[in-house]
Amino acid sequence: MYDDRDGSAANQVDQYMEPRFWDMPPWMEYGLCAAGTAPDTWFPENGNRGTTDPAVRAAKAICAVCPVALQCLEHALLRGESGIWGGTTERERRVIIRNQGGTAPC
Numbered sequence: 613m614y615d616d617r618d619g620s621a622a623n624q625v626d627q628y629m630e631p632r633f634w635d636m637p638p639w640m641e642y643g644l645c646a647a648g649t650a651p652d653t654w655f656p657e658n659g660n661r662g663t664t665d666p667a668v669r670a671a672k673a674i675c676a677v678c679p680v681a682l683q684c685l686e687h688a689l690l691r692g693e694s695g696i697w698g699g700t701t702e703r704e705r706r707v708i709i710r711n712q713g714g715t716a717p718c
């Protein structure tokens with residue numbers, strides 16, 4: 613059973629690691645997707661088909677007016693996120709990375 617009151621080395625490591633892994637970047641609370649849209653919006657079934665997929669187009673339309681779209685795109689490029697981020701699909705982000713001479717993080 614997990615007990616965070618015993619001060620053991622394992623618990624000290626857990627207390628150090630967990631917040632770093634789970635903390636959201638501050639800009640995320642300003643994203644329009646944080647305002648109650650369904651999670652499926654950002655992970656459409658055919659999410660890499662780009663603008664031909666109505667679900668992707670719907671997500672991109674929201675991203676297009678999001679005040680933190682640039683931070684979101686940068687985050688996704690650095691972290692190799694899946695789904696729609698910063699108005700781009702995974703495939704589009706791979707093209708951005710390739711065009712900049714880099715390799716995708718994952």
Ligand code: SF4
Nearest residue numbers: 643645675678684698
């Ligand atoms: S750009 Fe799109 S995915 Fe990113 S925070 Fe804004 S609404 Fe969400």
